[in-house]
Amino acid sequence: MQPCGSWASPSRCGRDARAPAESVGPLHQTTLHFRALVTRSSLLIPLLAALLLAGCNPPESPKGGKKDGKAAAALPSRAVQAAPAESRPMERAVSVIGALAAIDQATLSVKVTGRLQSLSVDLGTRVRKGELVAQIESVDYELKLRSAEALLAQARARLGLPLVGSDDTVKAEETSTVRQARASLLESQKQRDRIKALAQRGISPQSELEVAEANYEIAFNRHLEALEDIRQRQGVLQQRRVDVEIARQQLADTKIIAPFDGIVQERRASPGEFLNTAAPIVTLVKVDPLRLRVEVPERNATGVRPGLKVRLTVEGDTNHYTGTIARLSPAITELNRMLIVEADIANQAGALRPGTFARADIVLAAAEPATAVPKAALVTFAGMEKIFLVKDGNAAEKNIAVGRRADGFIEVLGGVKPGDLVVLNPGALQNGQPVTVNTSRPPPAKKAPVPAAPKAGKKTS
Template identity: 55%
Template structure:
């Protein structure tokens, strides 16, 4: 394990502080169990404190004004993404949709399209208005050409050609007007289509839905209230994963990187929660000389945002340390020792310890790899005969 915790220590006096039967080399040998000092991969880590925060916090607001008709959640309610949490009265918005649909059908009919349908594409030349204007224009053109031939033959006066030409130009203008009219109707159709989309969107906006899985942190409106646009209804939080925000001392900042494993514990909870560093501040805080880091922590249940937490950031998972079992360490008057066996007798050795876990303690100096240390030495003292048992 890499989680740092106080090692199990035996609080008994050192040699010379208490006399027991068999001390000093005489008496019956005491049976003891031993373990050997060994090297083991324990990993390097940095311990930090910090605060748990929700991954996301969202205050859900109603997008359109209206009287609140439904609120389906309350404080602490579990919500799922896409779930309806509130709704305002819809009758007015449904009527607006019907009105927009009728206006759209009318605009389609004026263009010769079926009232129902989503395809608004058409050829302006096939509309009745344009066809009629084009027929008049074609007739005027043919009449002008006929009169021109008669004028050139000397059959009719030139004044008749000028009259026919004027009629042609009038028909040409009416044709252009007809095309422009159809274009205006086409633009009106597009406008009516947009108005219908807006009416339908307003109807959809009468419903408030959850944007993610989470819990209701606060209910901010009640059924029967008239709410304006953007009025808050509920606040929800995403609690899985949680966000851990901690401060790494400047001396350890260089060893911390994004992606490193993190193990989090909180007061009153025996669980160990795992995650990874996801964000680091680009600068060291000049006031307290710390690096702010954030980690995402899996939270299947139990942890609450806002709580105080301790975290162990594993900076080197392959680090090797000299260790002994935690129950081999004896502490008296602030001095840490282990008891070894030499020539059938107990012998105390002062040690310097480093990192600790529930089952092991790191030895920095005082004893070598391979030496045997007594487990649970209790009141065993130097010089006391011992008998190593399995």
């Protein structure tokens, strides 16, 4: 192919120049476009990098020039009130959660079968110890008692005792049966002795002596039998006495009595029902005192002991209640590493109820030294607690963990020493902001002004 020059014809030059483009396929055209884009990008990347470096490192302003914008503006100094952190005696307590329970709870049931004649209590009824709660029909048990008493009187009569009485002492030798048998025995003995003497003299035959000996043996055995019969009657008398006591107890059991002072929690029967033995009637709970049952973590269990004071609050009640630890578990629970503790809480007014969820503080020490700051120094934001310390004339923000609170002071659990100045009511104070300290405490609440005494030489109108 000849080069396209001025001497060549235009038609030929145009045709020859267009020939390669017309002969190139679509895939080759795409490759050419991609190479063009890569070439342009390689030229733009160094230019963008140079612009970014220029923006990050602006040229320094000449000395004595003004700094630009708010970023370089100095924070204004602020006058603040400050107070030193103190070492104060504070109460040490363990906060726990638990539930209140009745000190005693019993389901009153019947001991004898029968129809419920009356029920004198209902839900919420207060009862006293020994008060009648319910009554079972007692006619059948009254008849049983009368029958047992009649049999007892019969047994006493067989022993020669009065029909009614509480003394069942009997001397067997003094009963009529034994006296009669003894008399027969003595007569037989005398008869035997006489015949024996006559037989020795040859007057009485031997046969009569043998008969006398036999009669004596019979009388002797009858005497023993009489003594055994009296002992048997004494045993029957004791049995009749026990039967009377059983019948009397069954009659008494027809009355269901409150075993302690309490309140009816549940009524489980109605008058007219026939109740079998052990059928429940009411559930009774004792609410004064109440039993507070809590779990103390193992790390705090060392100082817990009976007799410590307990303070508690319940949901929906602003009052604070107090009690005393009465019982401790002898071992730590293996599953949750907790010590089970029970305290008795006085509830004379009845404001607390069994089953109520409670939050309690077990007071381990009434006064223990602690580093504390005034309550006004604490700032809480987004769940974080912090204070501002005064260091080298500037405010230094300090995140802290707080502990006990008492008398307007809050315990700081580290990072602050007694004597460190803390800013009171910091408000919008910023970290590093210069401060002018006024160590005086906040002024107390204003009271009504008291008229000043008149100066000497002046009169008040």
